[in-house]
Amino acid sequence: MAICKILFFLLALCIWCGKCDVFYKQVGDEVSMKCGVDSNSNIEWKFNGVLILTIDGKSGNRRKGLSHIVLKASASGDILKVPRLETRDSGNYFCRQSGKQHIVHVVSVFVKPGPVLLQSSDAELHCDITGDPNKEVQWLRPNGQTYNEKNQVIHLKSVTSNEAGQWTCLVKDDLKLSVTLTVVGLQTTAVNASKGDDIELPCSLPQSVFQRVVGGTWKAGHLPKVSFPTLTNTPSKILHWNGKDLSKVNFTTGQLSTNFDVTLKNVQSTDEGTFVCTVEFDGEVRLSVETTLRVVDKHSGKTKQHLGCTLFIRTLSFILYGLKLWIWIAVGASSVFLIGLIIVIGVVIQRNKRMKKRVRKLRSMRQPLTDKDYCQCINSSYNNCYSVIEVLQHLFF
Template structure:
């Protein structure tokens, strides 16, 4: 069951089939959106207990590669009809009216006559057709090769249809004159840079030597030898905090009496 509608109350009930989410009722018709190939098959509508069957066919036509086909390339045209009874005939009709007798057409290679409207035809109670428009374009032309100067040991060999300017195309050791000029200018620039670097290095060394000499001249002179004088050492100072002892009195001499 997809959808059931009560004629009296108008209440609807939906089933669990995968097509239910994309289906809706419009009056007495079933509307299916975003139709897929698996939707094809027989549908039954019951009204007042009377069944009415309807067969849904899903047709898809495609070209691989898609878009505009290039002349001389390969392409495949495919016509698929889902829900068709087994044994039914599906075939392509070319733009010129010829029938291919198959639902798959291989274009090897793609020709100008393949451009136009292709029709996929099949029968189910009556004849149906689905069209596919094919466009064919020619590949982009390849540019002609540039003329080259042919040199050979044989002096009779010449370049046909070549206009040679002796100033612009003159070769020296396989290179043009402007290439040698560029090489000479580049070498001159390199030599000047080397000379500049050498001069700057010498100037920096001279400045460093001059600064080192000035630093040495500013240092005070220090003698490695010192004068020594021999003189008696001074008496030791009495220690502070101690009481100085008085010298002892000399012994009394006896007085001589006459």
């Protein structure tokens, strides 16, 4: 807080004197500051009163100071450049020869507790301007509408999917910083099963969240005697199912993260109904999701066919590396067909080459005809023309 007061005093003083530049830069950006003296003059740069470096204008010799800025700053002529800005780089940069000051404010934007939020949880959006906490900023919602408050920190209560998306903090016309909010909830699907099967009841988060899971369980109002496990988070932050009765419900004994599925064993018609998965998080946030179980007769031909079709469709709709499974199958079948076609074309071309080579060879073996070799094929002299017919058979058959 004391540093902010000092920076505010210096800012007011340098603006009054007319020898001050004010920069608002995003974390990671670069700032360039000009001393305003001849390049042959001696130059001394300081950061918050601590020496950065001095440059001898005649010899060009340099002497580095003790400021942490020395590790990345560079000077060319009377210009000082500081790349890869961090929040600790905010402050007063002073060139002694010209008396010119440069006030640098490094701006950062982030979300508490994190950019991935649970439905119904609370969040804080920060657009922190180091050294200038009272400066007003303008927030833009994901839909482009302006937020009514102009504070650097805004509070969102019980977030929903309407708050999901890119929020933008406008510090100046040329400085816009954005942060993306992701709002997630529990996911599940309805399930079908045949009598006697073991069926998995799905309940999961699409991705990890920053809120810690502190408890949870499964419930089924129509099965009051069935014992479901409960979620337990140990002091060492290991989340697992806690339960002893495995006669009807089975569950993993390993560490959990985003998947809270359990398996209902040997399902019967009486098990059909609605099951509720509830997960509790830090901040007294509780999410619940319902899934419906439908139990059918295993010996029903139509039902089995229906389940088979449903399973087949769900299998084809399975997402693999960002694409549905049926797309991968179609691409694979097309590739096999194309490869087979290329092989057939290659075999035909090779066969034609061999036929042409054979014809050329037979033609090269043929003796040239003379006047005495000609014959006339009549019934009485058939044997005299046999040699000619044999050659023609070799050529064309």
